[in-house]
Amino acid sequence: MRHGVVVLPEQRWSRAREQWVRAEEFGFDHAWTYDQLMWRWLRDEPWFGAVPTLAAAAEATSTLTVGTMVATPTYRHPVTLAKDVMTLEDIAGGRFICGLGAGAGGLDDRVVDPTAYSPRQRADRFAEFVELLDELLTRRSTTYTGTHYDVREVPMHPGCLGAPRVSFAIAATGPRGMRLAARHADLWVTAGRPGDFDARPYEETLPEIKEQLARLDEACERSGRDPATLRRLLLTGAMVGGTLDSVEAYRDAVGRFGELGVTDFVVHWPRPSFPYRGSVRVLERIARDVLTVRSEEQP
Template sequence: MQLSTVILPVFPWREGREVWRRAEELGLHAAYTYDHLTWQSFRGSPWHGTVPTLAAAAVATGRIRLGTLVASPNFRHPVPFAKDLMTLDELSGGRFTLGIGAGGEGFDASVLGEERWSGRERADRFAEFTRLLDRLLTQDETTAADGVHYRALEAEMLPGSTQRPRMPFHVAAVGPRSMRLAAELGQGWVTYGAAEDGPKVVAEQIGRLAEACAARGRDVAELELTLLNMGRSAGERPLESFEAFVDWAGRYREVGITELVLHWPIADSEFAADMKVFERVAAEGLAHVDG
């Protein structure tokens, strides 16, 4: 099992640089950030761009994996986004992971002024968006003129991803269509669990994912299985104490999760936590779970 963190893009870079470097010093597997234009509880507060933040983190660190958790089609088009992803992979020396999902229906889902998408259209867009990203990132040049929502015409992606054939896709999925997409294109799968009976719910989700993988001739064990704890809103408190983390992590390891992701503590927010507890968890928490 791996332990990673989400560092929200709320820090001025003179502070943010040290946060990303500290995550690496603590031995965390990966440091991700949200791909949103802001977050509901941070509206009216500083919130920096995802791609520039990850680019800066890439040159400020040297070992830790970096990525989005998660990007979505809400305000992105596959062609320019693929170019950004290719560049992030190069800047990081092949340490980039694309966490990708269908996106929610929150306030920044219609920030570009479009009508809110129905559930069916959101799922359609997600599948088309992800498949086109896969083509763009694995080909020197892509023309995809038959898309309903997204198209490309002689889109060059040179020199291509540093990781071959491309960086890993970790697909956030709970419904049947997104599960099938994870089985088709994913090197990892992401869930947010549930506020109640979290391990039981996640075990059921992994079972459905295993069925989707089997239908494509894959073994679910090929995928990284990631649980992102959503802070206080998750109904679970793994950072209340070191012992709380060990118990929480052990229950999710038992159901098959291979990567746990905790938010970097931010004071006076839904992600507030004792930094000393977080750092002890990062440094030695999984060793106690293994013990």
């Protein structure tokens, strides 16, 4: 099991730097931040940009993999995002994962583009978004014509450090999104039941995560991919709750979701108030009693 943490981009870097450095010191494998213009519950609170935050986090750490959770077509264009991704991966020395999602029609959408997209239109746009981004990051020059994107001879030099490109983590719970993940992703991402922002006890979410994992296996098999080659990341906190209540709860949740097939377990850095309210002291104890022990047991 790999362990990760989401750090909200809400602090000035003079304070935020400590969180990212501590995430590495705690023994987390990866750390993420939300690629949003604003966050649903924190619209009137401080909120900084994901790309410069991740660039600074990569410079401040040496082993921690950093990533977007998640970049969407809402206000990202594949061409400019590809350039940012290539640059972030270079700054991080390869320690970068590009998290991608279709977008949920939230506040960002209404600010940037008030057009109301149907679920099908959103899925169509996301499919082109992923396919074009894949081509941009694997080719020296890309020409692409689709319904949503039309680009001509876009150069991408010098390209990604990793072959054939930086890793993709694709968030998806529907059949079409899962097929995209099966074709293009190194990690599949779920946060639980889509659209449900009532954080239920993690024990109650086990059946639905199990069902999602089964459908992901089917999507891989239909795409001709060995399901074992696709990592499965569970993002807890918004819909899957209780995982940071104590060291025991964390250890139990990791074990039970791991038995289902989850390979990457992600929590949020605890905040003093809603959302993701919790205690950093619990995180410190998890680092000492779970993450450090795990590292010592690895060969």
